[in-house]
Amino acid sequence: MIIDQRKLPHQFIIEPLCTVDDAIAAIRDMHVRGAGLIGATAGFGMHLAAAQARPGQLADALADGGDRLDKSRPTARNLFYATTMVYEAGNISAENALTQALWIADKDTADSTAIGEYGNELIKPGFRIQTHCNAGWLAFVNFGTALSPIYKSHQSGKEIFVWVDETRPRSQGARLTAFELLSAGIDVTLICDNMAGVVMSKGKVDAVITGCDRVASNGDTANKIGTMSLSILAKYFRIPFYIAAPTPTIDMSASSGEDIPIEERAPEEMTTFRGLRVAPEGIKTFNPAFDVTPAENITAIVTEKKIVYPPFEKNLKTLFERS
């Protein structure tokens, strides 16, 4: 069961996913989105592929399901992490596929919780935090990455304030993050993406925290379009810029941002709103869903294991060492 996030915050619709094809459509058409939630959904999609395999065709069903899930969206690393893990477990038995899918979902919640605790260390009482897109409980199985430290700080009584970028073209900030933080009783103000620099210039931002879709081994980080520009503005105004991500989002096989595929989405996301046209017919668009923030603009990456500081090339490796 998923929440169809396309109608939020106006309608709260629970949708059953009954087949691997349902899971593929839910990811591709963004009923679910957010790195962790894409991973968890893909894991359960693999479970459905395994559970519904014809007798004797478990391996083929898992391979086919994995291949097709992998094509549903290209950027978030959690997707490929999940399909790979459940493929391997499912090849032992269909029951193992379910166990593995459940483990991925449970680990996502545990990771989010730990990120909340580490990230909370970076937040001082009264901090005014800026975030982009949605990396809260709607983007993960629970709590989220960028918003998890915010929830934790709020619960601990730090009286924080949050600027939310609306995050065009799909308005995940205005629709989802605003909804999450407002519901949690956190002091939040919505701005357009192009106002981010203004609130920074007025000295009204103490830290920027965003989630991400994939971190390369050198620290270059793909996240929702607009994040890179935000990192340049934060640098210009000397504001710390934090990325929050669990290790399944970190892709040590990508040597830099150059190796991260960036999805380009349909023009209608930009030229129309709920079917009403904004821009004139016939206008060309460029609509990348993500951009890459260079490692040099990132103050620290908050993971479930620890806070990683530069040099990322060296320090990200330590996350994957057996201690």
Added chain:
Amino acid sequence: MIIDQRKLPHQFIIEPLCTVDDAIAAIRDMHVRGAGLIGATAGFGMHLAAAQARPGQLADALADGGDRLDKSRPTARNLFYATTMVYEAGNISAENALTQALWIADKDTADSTAIGEYGNELIKPGFRIQTHCNAGWLAFVNFGTALSPIYKSHQSGKEIFVWVDETRPRSQGARLTAFELLSAGIDVTLICDNMAGVVMSKGKVDAVITGCDRVASNGDTANKIGTMSLSILAKYFRIPFYIAAPTPTIDMSASSGEDIPIEERAPEEMTTFRGLRVAPEGIKTFNPAFDVTPAENITAIVTEKKIVYPPFEKNLKTLFERS
């Protein structure tokens, strides 16, 4: 007669303005917008105030009309320039008010034409130009400021390309600039505001040109929200950043951007789209209509008299010297 720009590019509605109150409402509610067009509309608003004054009450009607027009929007300097000029002329006779209003409108077209010619000198064949908001013929009596050099370059066969930022929250880029350039047969691609940095980072922008609402005597420039961030990104990626403005937009009485009043507009511009809600009910917003680009981020200011380069504090003065 004005074009009600709120319905563009989907409906092209000509609206008569019959009283000074009509002119005030048209400016305040943004049937017309853009520095030059606000000025021209205010000029004709003053003419209407004068023409409809009760016998013997010309001076009072002009003073009252001017005071109320001045309150319709706070940032564009052309508004105050126009009300002041027509007030002074109108105090001689109502006919003089009309002559002065016509002169302001004609000067606007002449200035736009000259800005097109000077700005064209900065554009090389094949240039990929980025612009923000709308400073084309819809924002002025004709041609515009930022777009006038683009029209001129296009006519001279330079095969230019234009990136248009959609310009939230009112989408003047997506609705108006896209419409203008597409209609003129210019190669144009629409992006969201938060994608501006990405196209710059890929080396796909040769120059940024925007219009503006007010230039202070030190070169600090108020323009549509998002322009300041764009100037920081352009600086980061070493891209020339040009402002186009006629002298009526230059306010030598403002010593810096600190002296320019910045309008804040209604939350609904951001939280709704054509009456449909985007953000949750109860969300707070911050919605400044303009921001101030520091003079240090501006490569040159293209005026109707010449191209002004830094140091602006010294060089803007030369525009107002009697030669």
